[in-house]
Amino acid sequence: MMLYELAEIQMRFGSFTALDIDSLTLHENTACALLGPNGSGKTTLLHILAMLKRPTSGLFRFMGEAVVWREKRLLPLRRKVVLVDQHPIMFSTTVLNNVAYGLKIRGEARSAQKRIVMECLDRVGMSGFAARPAHRLSGGETQRVAIARALACSPRVLLLDEPTAGVDIENQVVVEKIINDLCSEKNMSILFSTHNPLQAERLSRRKVFLSAGRLAAPDTANRFLVKALKEKGIMELMTNMGNFSRIAPVGSFISIDPEKIRIYAKGHGNQGCHTSRLPAKVLQMNADTDRIRVVLDVCDGTGDGCGIQLTAIAGAEEIRHTHIIPGDTVQLAFDTDATVINYGKDSRKPPVKEPISYEK
Amino acid sequence: MDFLTQSLAEAFTMLVSLDPELYFIVWVSLRVSLMSTLIASAMGIPLGFLIAIRHFRGKRGVITLLNTLLALPTVVIGLFVYALLSRQGALGHLGLLYTPAAIVVGQVILILPWVAGFTVSAVSRIDERYRRTAMTLGAGPLQTAIAILREARFGILGSVIAAFGRVISEIGIAMMLGGNIKGFTRTMTTAMALEHNKGEFVLAVALGIVLLAVSLAMNILLQVIQGWYGEDR
Numbered sequence: 324m325m326l327y328e329l330a331e332i333q334m335r336f337g338s339f340t341a342l343d344i345d346s347l348t349l350h351e352n353t354a355c356a357l358l359g360p361n362g363s364g365k366t367t368l369l370h371i372l373a374m375l376k377r378p379t380s381g382l383f384r385f386m387g388e389a390v391v392w393r394e395k396r397l398l399p400l401r402r403k404v405v406l407v408d409q410h411p412i413m414f415s416t417t418v419l420n421n422v423a424y425g426l427k428i429r430g431e432a433r434s435a436q437k438r439i440v441m442e443c444l445d446r447v448g449m450s451g452f453a454a455r456p457a458h459r460l461s462g463g464e465t466q467r468v469a470i471a472r473a474l475a476c477s478p479r480v481l482l483l484d485e486p487t488a489g490v491d492i493e494n495q496v497v498v499e500k501i502i503n504d505l506c507s508e509k510n511m512s513i514l515f516s517t518h519n520p521l522q523a524e525r526l527s528r529r530k531v532f533l534s535a536g537r538l539a540a541p542d543t544a545n546r547f548l549v550k551a552l553k554e555k556g557i558m559e560l561m562t563n564m565g566n567f568s569r570i571a572p573v574g575s576f577i578s579i580d581p582e583k584i585r586i587y588a589k590g591h592g593n594q595g596c597h598t599s600r601l602p603a604k605v606l607q608m609n610a611d612t613d614r615i616r617v618v619l620d621v622c623d624g625t626g627d628g629c630g631i632q633l634t635a636i637a638g639a640e641e642i643r644h645t646h647i648i649p650g651d652t653v654q655l656a657f658d659t660d661a662t663v664i665n666y667g668k669d670s671r672k673p674p675v676k677e678p679i680s681y682e683k
Numbered sequence: 684m685d686f687l688t689q690s691l692a693e694a695f696t697m698l699v700s701l702d703p704e705l706y707f708i709v710w711v712s713l714r715v716s717l718m719s720t721l722i723a724s725a726m727g728i729p730l731g732f733l734i735a736i737r738h739f740r741g742k743r744g745v746i747t748l749l750n751t752l753l754a755l756p757t758v759v760i761g762l763f764v765y766a767l768l769s770r771q772g773a774l775g776h777l778g779l780l781y782t783p784a785a786i787v788v789g790q791v792i793l794i795l796p797w798v799a800g801f802t803v804s805a806v807s808r809i810d811e812r813y814r815r816t817a818m819t820l821g822a823g824p825l826q827t828a829i830a831i832l833r834e835a836r837f838g839i840l841g842s843v844i845a846a847f848g849r850v851i852s853e854i855g856i857a858m859m860l861g862g863n864i865k866g867f868t869r870t871m872t873t874a875m876a877l878e879h880n881k882g883e884f885v886l887a888v889a890l891g892i893v894l895l896a897v898s899l900a901m902n903i904l905l906q907v908i909q910g911w912y913g914e915d916r
Contacts, residue, residue, distance in 0.1 A: 373819055394824060402821040412812040415834060424830075425820040476820060 324351045325387060326480065326512055327372060332381035334367050334536075341367045342378070342536045349514065349529075351386075351479075354506040356523035357516040359533035360546065365516040366409070368533065369482050372514065373406035386479075402429070405478040409485040411469030413457035418449065418468050421457045425476035443471040447501055463494025470501055481505065483515035487522065502526050520634055521609055521616065534576070545579040545633050552577065555629040557601070557621055575664055583661030584635035586617060587654040588645045601655040604628045605647055615642040619655065626652075686884075694889035705886060709893050712870040715783050715861075716851040719790035723798050724843050726791070731802025731839075732832060736814075746803060752796035757789075757855030764789045765859055781862035786870070789856035794846035801845070805838025806831060837908050844908070848901045852894065 327349040334342035342364040349355055357365050370376040371383070377392040384390065385400055405425070413421050422440040431439070444450040447467040452460070457468060466486060473481055486502065487495040503526060505511055517523050523530050532539040534546065550573040552558045589602075603619035610616075617635045620628035635655065647653055697705055734745055766772050768780040768788070779785045809831055817830040832839070854872040861868030863877060871890045878887035 370815075375815055375818055398821075398823055401818065404819070406815075406819045408812055408815065410812075412810055412816055414813070414816075414830065424817075428821045428823075428826055472820065 326351045328384035330382040335379045354513045354527040355529045356527035363533040364536040404480040405473040406482040419453040443475045447471045463490045556623045578663045580661045581636045585656045690884045693885040697889045719787045720847040723794045727798030731799040735806035749800040761859030785860035790850040797846045801842030805835040
């Protein structure tokens with residue numbers, strides 16, 4: 324069943340357009356990751372999906388029903404969706420009362436309330452905290468209790484805004500496990516935003532990419548502000564290699580398709596017909612079914628990693644032949660068709676006066 | 684100095700011997716002040732809450748007006764309410780002048796801006812996420828409002844206590860609208876002023892001690908609440 328159908332949805336704040344989605348559909352009982360840089364509109368979209376914010380314009384359908392943005396009509400629909408904030412806030416009472424809040428609102432019997440609360444707390448590993456004051460919990464504990472509080476409402480849709488942001492590794496692992504378990508066990512659809520492509524890969528079947536408030540191609544994983552690349556000397560390195568005839572304006576973004584990046588061990592002579600070669604250090608390698616996801620730190624002119632992290636996805640066999648391990652310095656190559664120029668928030672189309680073109 | 688110590692000693696004797704006149708005055712004061720605080724709270728808390736959460740044209744102006752009304756002199760209120768309640772006044776037919784009810788009307792006008800104004804600031808300080816959290820967990824508008832008020836409860840309660848402290852210690856309204864009638868509208872402050880004028884200091888000092896004790900109790904309560912508030916955040 325179709326869970327959400329969005330058409331021509333816009334969210335404007337004055338003259339600023341925070342969200343502009345032509346069309347988006349999300350199906351039931353799936354886990355979906357929402358990716359995109361800061362300010363791309365992820366939180367705004369989640370607030371709209373949670374029916375907490377009314378979009379400025381557009382058609383919004385939930386479970387096949389066109390949403391009427393009137394409080395009386397909205398309440399029954401909103402009770403099927405729960406949003407867990409990036410930094411959840413606890414009511415100044417006990418953990419038990421916090422988790423029971425949604426149940427009290429729904430008029431659940433007191434005996435059932437306690438049973439459900441303990442089940443939910445147990446699920447997130449916080450059953451020993453029931454009597455504690457909720458506002459004194461640590462960030463990770465708060466996040467777990469917030470998930471338990473959401474689960475107690477038995478929502479059809481669970482929305483999580485960067486559930487592991489600002490959470491230590493131990494709690495991060497716990498939160499990820501909860502999400503993973505929920506996806507497989509419960510009759511629940513989960514949509515979460517994250518900056519971490521690896522996390523998105525681990526936890527979701529579908530990924531939605533947002534860029535400057537609009538749906539973007541999946542290449543957003545390697546999406547960089549041209550200005551940042553210039554400051555780090557990376558753009559210069561790329562132009563010196565002769566792959567771009569003209570570089571995009573500093574305010575624009577350049578995206579590199581992770582699947583079109585080739586990795587060569589240092590000193591490997593054959594770069595084929597690829598026109599870009601960048602030195603980079605291997606930071607991390609993860610198995611992803613039959614492929615390997617390699618996280619690299621691009622080196623600047625001095626040969627040191629400059630903090631620009633690039634993700635490359637290659638076949639396991641291909642990586643095995645390179646004999647590379649984390650810590651190695653490698654050469655990256657990609658064709659010009661692996662790159663896409665995205666313009667800033669304010670311009671929907673490339674400026675006519677300065678078209679972008681590449682030559683080999 | 685002897686005069687003061689002698690007056691204090693006699694005042695304590697009066698308090699310990701449960702002097703009926705003294706305690707009746709204390710009772711009138713507490714009854715009138717509690718009534719006006721209750722009415723002002725019932726009106727001021729919802730008013731302040733609405734001003735804080737609603738976005739409307741002229742909101743800043745309303746808040747500025749409330750803040751200005753905090754400094755409203757009691758004699759000015761006394762004068763205006765007198766004009767309303769006197770026989771020639773618009774509400775003269777109610778026959779409220781020189782009754783405890785008239786004092787309550789004046790005192791409600793005095794502290795309504797206090798309760799509303801401090802409720803506005805207490806609710807405005809509450810994190811926006813509380814509203815969002817209540818709503819996403821299924822709360823309707825009223826339940827969301829209750830959740831926000833619950834989070835702002837210590838700030839609001841503090842404003843109510845401060846308002847009570849304001850009315851119990853005021854004299855202008857009680858004098859002008861109550862008329863200081865013995866056994867009827869005589870409050871602690873009006874009795875103290877009268878006894879002072881008569882040169883009878885013992886009752887005045889005894890009432891002063893009670894008034895200070897009430898103020899002290901109010902302050903201790905306020906501190907305790909603020910302590911809870913600090914710990915709870």
